[in-house]
Amino acid sequence: MNFNDLTIQQSEILNDLKLRIDKVLDHGRYIMGPEVGELESILSDFVGSKNCITVSSGTEALLISLMGLGIRSGDEVITTPFTFVSTAEVIALLGAKPVFVDIEDDTCNINVGKIKEKINSRTKAIMPVSLFGQVSDMNEINTIAKEHNLYVIEDAAQSFGATYEKVRSCNLSDVGCTSFFPSKPLGCYGDGGAIFTNDDEIADKFRHLRIHGQNKKYSYNSIGVGGRMDTLQCAILLAKFPRFIEEITNRQKNAQIYNELFDKAGIKRIKVRENRKSVHAQYTIFLENRNKVIENLETEKIPYAIYYPKPLNSHEPYQKFCCSDCTPISNILSKQVLSLPFGPDINQFDIEKVVKAVLK
Ligand SMILES: *Cc1c(COP(=O)(O)O)cnc(C)c1O
Numbered sequence: 001m002n003f004n005d006l007t008i009q010q011s012e013i014l015n016d017l018k019l020r021i022d023k024v025l026d027h028g029r030y031i032m033g034p035e036v037g038e039l040e041s042i043l044s045d046f047v048g049s050k051n052c053i054t055v056s057s058g059t060e061a062l063l064i065s066l067m068g069l070g071i072r073s074g075d076e077v078i079t080t081p082f083t084f085v086s087t088a089e090v091i092a093l094l095g096a097k098p099v100f101v102d103i104e105d106d107t108c109n110i111n112v113g114k115i116k117e118k119i120n121s122r123t124k125a126i127m128p129v130s131l132f133g134q135v136s137d138m139n140e141i142n143t144i145a146k147e148h149n150l151y152v153i154e155d156a157a158q159s160f161g162a163t164y165e166k167v168r169s170c171n172l173s174d175v176g177c178t179s180f181f182p183s184k185p186l187g188c189y190g191d192g193g194a195i196f197t198n199d200d201e202i203a204d205k206f207r208h209l210r211i212h213g214q215n216k217k218y219s220y221n222s223i224g225v226g227g228r229m230d231t232l233q234c235a236i237l238l239a240k241f242p243r244f245i246e247e248i249t250n251r252q253k254n255a256q257i258y259n260e261l262f263d264k265a266g267i268k269r270i271k272v273r274e275n276r277k278s279v280h281a282q283y284t285i286f287l288e289n290r291n292k293v294i295e296n297l298e299t300e301k302i303p304y305a306i307y308y309p310k311p312l313n314s315h316e317p318y319q320k321f322c323c324s325d326c327t328p329i330s331n332i333l334s335k336q337v338l339s340l341p342f343g344p345d346i347n348q349f350d351i352e353k354v355v356k357a358v359l360k
Contacts, residue, residue, distance in 0.1 A: 006343070023235065039054060040053065040054055047169075050198045056191055066091065069125065075123075076123045078125070078127065079100065080109070096124070102114060102329045104329070108132065109135075119148050126141055130155065130169055132158060133280045157177065157179035159279055161185055169279075170196040180193055186237065186241070191233070208222065212224040251343070254346055258340070283341075286333065286337060307339050
């Protein structure tokens, strides 16, 4: 059993993949070839956003977003410590301060009720993370942001395809950033990412920063980055996209099978709120005796993962931003979370086998 099996997907779309790759080999435009624009147009339609800007990774999407919105040294950006390092890394890289707000104990997303107390005159943006495939309470976050004149940037690296009151993740705030890392819900065969926004002016800034702040060939009017997504990776996503909608449905069906089995056994799992649909980037449960369960999973050769073993403010470079006592729920849950084998193509037999091994 694989933790995240992509082999069935690949075998089903292999012809299209090869055709798409061959086409790029033929035209040879490996950077900013026609597939880049084609993908951006398909993805912006899917998300419902006016602009899609593909970039070289999810991390780069977050970085370019903050740069484009003018976040700089001395600013503060409110986010969660229970996330992949990129979220806070890009804030700190720009000399700004990541301000960590603790999480909810049933979704592991930012606790929106605790945001207001962290806002001050230096606060410029809120960056919620749509963890494990489920978006945060975006209506509440947008309301708070509007009251205090802040930007909202969704870190949607794990939630591409998810919805909140029928609106897609990445189209729920000023800016949405996603990742196409191979194991994400929509993954390419390397690094890739995208930024979405309905603001044309901001979108132009992002496009501009993506190519070193260049306005004309070898002429620069701002300091940017080398942040393009390459043509081959775009071609791969074009081959993968037609199956993606069905994969979202299958992810939700498979999560439901796990849910019913774990609910019956009284095991706590991530809750999905009623006004949201998750894409279940991970299937995650909570265990007070996690070490014991892991021992048995290893004996039975069932793969697992821990997202995340420590909140970011417990890691040395991030300790200066926030004391670890300030995020008690993140501290407790990081010792309890366990992510199990999952994906659109996992079968019921394997799900039952995993559940049995956990319960044993
Ligand atoms: C994967 C991930 C990222 C970074 O994406 P890359 O494409 O690997 O750079 C950022 N934030 C979160 C929450 C992620 O899960």
